[in-house]
Amino acid sequence: MRTLGIDLGTTYSVVATLDEHGRPIVLRNPLGEETTASVVCFESATSILVGSAARNAAPAYPDRTVALIKRQMGTDRLLSFDGVEYTPEAVSALILRALVDGVLPGRQPDQPVRAVVTVPAYFGIREREATQQACLLAGIDTLELVSEPVAAAVHYGFSETVGLGTAVVFDLGGGTFDATVLTLGGRIQVVATDGDTELGGADWDRRLVSHMLDQFTAQVRPDTDPGDDEVFMSELELAAERAKRALSTTAVQRVPLWYAGRGATITISRADFEAATRDLVDSASQCLRRLLAAAGRAGVSEVDHCLLVGGSSRMPMIAATLADEFGWQPRLFDPDLAVAKGAALRAHQILRMPVSEKTWAPRPRRAAEAPGGADISARGPVPTLGGPAAEPDPPAGATGLAAHPVAAVVARGLGPLVHDSHDKSGQRRYVWHVVHQNDPLPVVDRQITLATILDGQASIRIEVYEQAGAVESAEVDDNRLVLDGELSGLPPGLPAGSPIQLTLRIGLDGRLSLVATEPKSGAALTIEACIDGVLDGSGRERAARSLAGLAVRQ
Template sequence: MIIGIDLGTTYSAVAALDANGEPTVLPNRVGELITPSVVYFESASSALVGTAARESGTVDPDNAVSLVKRRMGTEFELFFHGVAHTPESISALILRSMVEDAQAQFGRDGEPVRAVITVPAYFGVREREATYQAARLAGIDVLELLSEPVAAALHYGVTARRGDVVLVYDLGGGTFDTTVLRITRDGAEVVATDGDSRLGGADWDERIADLLVESFVSAVPGADPFDDEEFLHETRLLAETAKKDLSGRVSRPVTVRLGADRVAVPFDRAILERIGADLVERTLSVVTRLLADASGKGVQRVHEVILVGGSTRMPAIAAAVGERLRRSPRLLDPDHAVVRGAAIRAGQLADAARERSSTRSVVPRSFGVLIEDSHDPDGTRQMVVHTVHRNDPLPASRTTAFRTVMDGQDAVRIQIYEQAGELPSEEVADNRRVLDGELTGLPPLPAGSLIEVTLRVTEDGLLGVTAREPGTGTTLALEAYMDGVVDAETTRRLAGSLGAITVRR
């Protein structure tokens, strides 16, 4: 089986090409085209995934987990019924549920699955490696990790319009990213990308839920619902439903209940726009920064703007984007744009005649080498010299020569850092270490000896590093040890735990 998977922050989906080569979104076993990215642990050996998990979480929130995509690539551990889980293992359960549903629909239970899985364009090496690990834990052979904006471009069909420049505005449930694509003879080429991994429709939901709770407390003297997890969870679900309803309606009162108390809270588009105005502006500030980056790469005009992600159904989004960019954006099945594009890409990769270059992307974050600052009079300052830069075309490779600082060195420590903030910085605190190794077996070298360091980033955004002492030819190829990504021993433990869990819908 060859499929495309959109592993989303709030919702996930699966698609495949039909007999006519058209992408078709596959329903899960309960008939839904999108599956809530929620897992509820009934016990150490049984888990619910999707709508049933979200509903169970209303009653027992301590055993439910959502928005886990925001934690991908971080050291974050959760315990359910005495069993440890990570973002990778939680995501693996979501992936496994969707894959099993797809297999059942085609009557191919247990058949190996190959998939293109989408990730935000700004995902760095740790987040991408974590996604790979989640897929491996779910038993999926990953054909490619595809940037979500490129997938969206495939869905919208803009890759055939040679010479156009397209801006993709992707506001999902938990993440926001925006990308400038240049359409070339070979397909969609990412010029620049930017985003915010902590901004999405869930933030609007939280604002609405806060409004509902405050209105309830004001209307019911003495009410103190803030410690009632079931009430708060139910209110968040009401908030999400109300937000979605206002995409097609101007007003929609919301009834909030706690015990015998019931309060009807007025709610309309004007209120939604007011409480979310600063969130919209946050997305537009990222777009402005993106366009500045793209301008430095020769892009002076955007020909088309496409909206992706369910949260772009809010009318205020299209209005704000259109006003800021002075161009009416296109909105075409935003909930499924990414997964349909993933299915198209999976079909391309299954066809040996198609070249991978048709979806060229860029480096999501800058990578560099930790060095001693030779200009520091105190001799104590360290800095990161970025050699592969954000928005460099993929695949990227750069060899840079550095020099040793002490006489008699027979080993050199090689530490590679990745940009951690929104913008590159040489300050160590603004970066995070992703690779660490030692080039050993060298003869005692005089100070100032050359060490060549080559950084390579593949089309999938994964990092490889080689260090070489040219005099002797001694070489070190660093293993990809990612801080915040589970190691081999933990992977084996998680695989054992997941193998013992029955997934239900």
């Protein structure tokens, strides 16, 4: 069984493994490329294109080409092609399938592949669970979902390009931005994380597209609006990305454009580009300030290294801002490939770990009680969601890599929806965060006391919400539903106000599991629940049938 590290990126994806000497290497796709565009073109009812082929087909088939699907993970968005609906998990599964088949030619569908797959550090429960479902659809045995900055740090540490100490990993990818403070050494300890899943290189591209379109329209003065022409705009987007890359090494870039028989050459300067995107850099800086404040509260106030990850971190404005505003000397090393290489290293770490290091490290906590005497009213088996991965087979050969576990933190605060018992109207509800952003992972046995509100109540509904904004807030509108379920199997005859014990756990990969009991009888309750915005079992089966008939070409 082949073991891989997969960086499933918003704009580009990478696959890596270890060579016979235990060193990480990138596996090239059938075109010989180290990176594969995370783009899918549904060219017919039975055939799709993935990667450069899909990207090149976009101008001709703009309404059948899907890009940036990673930003839709964990949402209910549906895409329809040839009468078939595809979820974000299904589209991501097609990318994953193309990645694996591309680097392992001749692999049969029933031949399993195990991998560590990376996700943005700021991905919440919904996005992580959706990524897991995409891996299942693609036939990948997921050893772990590891945060991208952690994977990059594993690679940096292995490459010995930095010394020990505290590092900020600044990860600006094509579609997401993460910033993480961690300590480097025999064990990678994440101190704090922050980020923005709606900030990435694609946003710089859009600003450049708008700037180029305005210039072109002013010069050519066409009879119709080129912005309404999908083919022209697809070509402009490709030209803008190329220009953005070129401006990282040149001060001025000239781009010829044609529309409706008229042409013009647009001149773009790095200074103009940086001025047009200054607010995007400021958004990243705001995340960094929150991050450093959180790290300070955790007792870490000094930063020894700043590591730049993600292709978009090549833009000179990034390093200049980090030096000017924070006094760091950013180090750019293998930004496109570091995450995948770190994932490959992490996969082999996991395979070499003793069982004791893979399981939950119990940290008993006192059972929590909602402030204000709140009751959590509800109705529901709760299947265990997430939880530790099955024990993998031992590696085929030694890699020479020390097997040190990674210590991570919670990306977003989490807690149940509660009813305020002091509110006589019965309408006041709020989210009670029992897990907080940057709490250490794994979260083990975080206990919550619920209560029935009726005599003889047979079931209880439970809703778990996750922090949606940059900071925790108890207001329901400032959070997003991640789990909606029902507890059932309550002993008959329970009086109103009877306690129900709910135990919440979050694994190292940020995935959620729940266990519920009735304390008096000790009876285990059944929880039937689903992660909001993510395929359930039956949905995954339908998606698998839809994908089975598609031929994937690169």
